[in-house]
């Protein structure tokens with residue numbers, strides 16, 4: 658499977674078993690996303706997913722506090 662980085666279109670990719678890592682932008686992507694998501698520009702890097710989860714947790718915690 659020949660992959661380009663969905664973010665910078667770089668070709669300097671390290672191919673792991675389940676993820677790829679782009680040496681140009683240092684982002685990691687899950688390979689299964691390439692099969693699930695047709696529009697490559699919509700693929701999120703693992704780092705971006707973690708940031709989103711972090712944001713969600715923060716907003717859930719804020720809501721909890723407001724309801725206390």
Ligand SMILES: [Zn+2]
Pocket residue numbers: 662663664665666667679680681682683684
């Ligand atoms: Zn890249």
